[in-house]
Amino acid sequence: MxxxxxxxxxxxxxxxxxxxxxxxxxxxxxxxxxxxxxxxxxxxxxxxxxxxxxxxxxxxxxxxxxxxxxxxxxxxxxxxxxxxxxxxxxxRDPKTLQAIEAARREVLSRAYLEQVSSAAPKPGDTEVKEYYAQHPELFAERRIFSLREIAIQAGADFLPKLQQYMAEPRNMQQLADWLRGENVKFNANAVTKPAEQLPLEMVKNIHQLKDGQIGIVRSGNSILVLEVAASRSAPVDEKAAQPVIEQFLLNQRKTELAKAELKNLRTTGKIEYLGEFTAPESSGAVAESAAPAAAPAGDAAVDKGLSGLK
Incomplete structure (x- = not known):
């Protein structure tokens, strides 16, 4: 900060x-x-x-x-x-007035969440050291990966069949041919990314792969098959990582405070759904989606913080 x-x-x-x-x-x-x-x-x-x-x-x-x-x-x-x-x-145009009012409400709601989240305490040195030690894939053992990706557009029910096929030694071309034979849609891509630019929930799994190995991970509504074509070590020492980790942990706390405040406001406020909106199926999901506006996403903070160290 x-x-x-x-x-x-x-x-x-x-x-x-x-x-x-x-x-x-x-x-x-x-x-x-x-x-x-x-x-x-x-x-x-x-x-x-x-x-x-x-x-x-x-x-x-x-x-x-x-x-x-x-x-x-x-x-x-x-x-x-x-x-x-x-x-x-x-x-004075009605559409313009509506847009101005919508922008005003957005600015005010963000301002309040930012005020609430500003009370988040800065993480201490012990917390920073612990996070550094717990995530070698991002710091001490950080790697830059050259990946071959196949993103399969299929639900979770397809995963066991895919895992069974990949249980035998296969390469990415064989996988692509098999998917075509199964009439399963997919996209193939090749990228080079440092660890922090990968989704945090994936990094640990990908970090365990050696060059030439293939892994399968869930990614949203898709199944992602990744081959580590090559990688190189690019460690970040604790001193260089400290401000990045501090900001990441602080952002997490800000987001948690914002979510808690919004949950409290929904609990204590009087909310009545009318007409076609009576008895919504999942009002909690709406509250979850609004709070993170107070602070940047944690993995984005790590990505931005380490970008200068590549």
């Missing part, structure tokens, strides 16, 4: 410096409002640019300067379009 705050502050400084340089050699003082550009009767502020840049992953100063200019130009385009929309009174 401190790293994110530091990067945000650095980007703000770069934005301010870059915009000051864009002002040429004029000795006039810049207005207190920190206007980046005047657009007809409107304007684009430095604050608007900073807000966009805070969501950027750019950290290199030169790249940030280029990105800042691009953001400014996009905001100018946006301001021109907004002015035209207001001139044509599109802000």
């Amino acid at each position: 401190a790293h994110q705050a530091g990067r945000t502050f650095a980007l703000s400084i770069i934005v301010a410096a870059m915009l000051a340089a864009c002002g040429g050699g004029s000795d006039e003082k810049k207005p207190a409002t920190q206007v980046a550009a005047k657009v007809n009767s409107g304007e684009v502020s430095v604050h608007q640019i900073n807000q966009v840049m805070q969501r950027s992953s750019v950290s290199d100063p030169e790249q940030a300067r280029i990105a800042t200019r691009q953001v400014l130009e996009r905001l100018i385009d946006q301001e021109l379009l907004v002015q035209q929309a207001l001139e044509k009174k599109l802000d």
Whole structure:
């Protein structure tokens, strides 16, 4: 979190410096409002640019300067379009009003969940060490895999038949030919991915495979057959992994807090379903789907955190 705050502050400084340089050699003082550009009767502020840049992953100063200019130009385009929309009174159009209200509700609900999740305590050093030790496939024994994949579009009932066929030594071409003979739809692909870019529930199984070996895993509504064509070791030491693990565990806690709060609100609130929506089959599933908006997914955090270590 401190790293994110530091990067945000650095980007703000770069934005301010870059915009000051864009002002040429004029000795006039810049207005207190920190206007980046005047657009007809409107304007684009430095604050608007900073807000966009805070969501950027750019950290290199030169790249940030280029990105800042691009953001400014996009905001100018946006301001021109907004002015035209207001001139044509599109802000009073029923569809536009509905979209604005939907966006407002989304922003407010996310803001509340973010406020709730901000109370999540930072994980301690012991927790970080334990997570590092428990997941060698992501860190100490991390590998970059060259995989051949066959994604089979079949339900769980097909799995025993597939496992029986693969019990004998088979290669991926033989499997593909067999699936065609069984009239089973599938997609074949070849990818190279580090461990953290694989679904966390798969990594442990794939990590156990040696080069040339084949494994079968469930993936959503599909069955995935994977062959490790090749792999290379790319370990991450504990010091380098620490901030990644801290952020991952913190994100988990934020998500748990958000889910708990939403569950509490549903329990204490008065909810009455009417008409065709009376007695829903699974209202709990709706609550589950809403809470994770407060924080990024855990595996995505690991992926993003380790991306610079490849």
